[in-house]
Amino acid sequence: MPAELPGWQELPLAGTVVPGLAERPRTGSYRTGVRPAVTDALCVDCLLCWIYCPDSAVILDGTSFAGIDLEHCKGCEICAEVCPTGAIEMVAE
C-alpha cells in the first residue's frame, strides 16, 4: 500500500465519514458505455429525470434542469426512458 495513505490512528473512528473528509468520489468511470445527451430546446423542466435518477446525477439550477453530472452517471438510461418530451437520448461514449 502507498505509504502516503493515513495510518489507523489518523483515520476517523470506525471510518466515519465527515463533511469535507472524503475526496469527491467519481463513480461515472464505470458507465455502461452510453451517456445521456440532452436537447435543451425540448426540456420543459418537469424534473422527472431528477426524481428518477438513482445516482443523483441530474444537476439543477434552482428548479430548472441544468445538465447531467457525468462523474456520477452510470448510463442506466432511466432518464431517457422517463423524459416525456424526448429531450434525453442515450448516445455512445
Add this chain to the structure above:
Amino acid sequence: MTAQLMTGGEVVAHAMAQIDPDVVPVYPITPQTPIIQHFAKLVADGRAATEIVNVESEHSAMSAAIGSALAGARTITATSSQGLALMAEVVYIAAAMRAPVVVAVGNRALSGPINIHCDHSDSMLVRDSGVIQLFAENVQEAYDAMLLAVRLAERSDVLLPVFVCQDGFTITHSAEPVELLDDETVRAFIGDYTLPMPLLDVERPTSKGPFAMPDYYFELRHQQVQAMACALPAIDELGWELARLTGRPFSAIEPYRLDDAERAFICLGSTAGLVKDVVDELRDAGERFGLLRICSFRPFPEAAVADALAGVSEAIVLDRAEAPGARAPLYADVAASLFGADLELRGHVYGLGGRELHPDDVHEIAEGRCGLYVGLRGASWPA
C-alpha cells in the same frame, strides 16, 4: 446495604432499570427471557423510561441496537445461544462500527443437538468478533458487571459492545442473596453519556459504516485491536471505582488462594464457585491448590494470567466449550499466555449442554484420574 434474594435474570433487569437506557431492542430466547421479561415489567411499572423495541429476530435486535447506539442513545439488549448465533453477523458490525451496546448474555449451548442448558459455545462463536466479554461468577457479579459494562462500553478510548455473560439457568434462573446499590448511586456512577459524532447531530452530519477496500480495511480493523488494548486496563480502573461503592472487587482476573499455590485451576463463570470449594477441601487435605478465574475473556488478560501463574508447577484449564479439531478456546488462550513458562499445562472439557460438574469430578481432575473430557461416557481418542 441489605441483601435481597434475586435470580440473575431479575438482578440484570433491576440493573437495567437503574441504568434506564434510552432503547432496548430485544427478542426473547431461553434462558435470557427472564431478563427482558422482568425488565419489561419494570418499564411498565414506570421504573425506567426506556423505549423497548419488540423486534422480529436477534439479527434485527442487534441491527436496531447499532442504529440506536450510533444515534447517541444508551442501548442495551440481551440474548442466548441460537439468538446470539443469529445475531453474530451483526455483532461483528457492531464492534466494527464501534457501537457501545451492552448485551446481557445467558450462556447456553449451541445447537445441535438442540439443548437449552449452559455451556459457553455461544460466547465462543463470537470470540473474535471484537466485542468485550465479561463472565460473571454469580448473581451478584452479574449485577456489578452490568453497571461496569455501561461505563466500559462508553469510554471514548473503547467504544465497543460489552457482553455480560452469565451461565444460563445456573445464574439466570437461580436465586441468590444480592446487595443492590440505590438508584442515585447507580446513576451517579454511570453518569451522562455523549457519543462522539452521533448520527442525529444534524449540524455535523456523518456517514457511518463506509465500504473499505484493501487500502483501508486493515487499518480500520486495527482500530478495534487498539480499542481492546485500551479496554483491558479500563476494566480494572472501573472495577476499582465500582468497588468503592459496592465493597466488592471487580477485575479482569480473580486469583483465589494462588499466592503459595503449586497447582492451579483456570476457568470461566459460575464453575469457579464450585472449584473454590474444592480448592478449600484440597487445601484442608494439605494440597497447595489455587484457582485463577478469568473474568474478562475478551480482552484476554494475557500478561496478568502469566503473572498470576508464574509460581505454579501445574495449570489445569477447564473449558465449557468444545473446539472440534483444535484445543478448546480457554486452553488455547492460557497456553499462549504461558508459552515458554516452566510448568505443566493440561486442559479438560466439561459441562457441555448443561451437564453438571460435581466436586468429585474436580477432585478426580486434581488427582489426574480424569480424561480430557470430564464425565464423557465411552472411550475417547486421543485419551
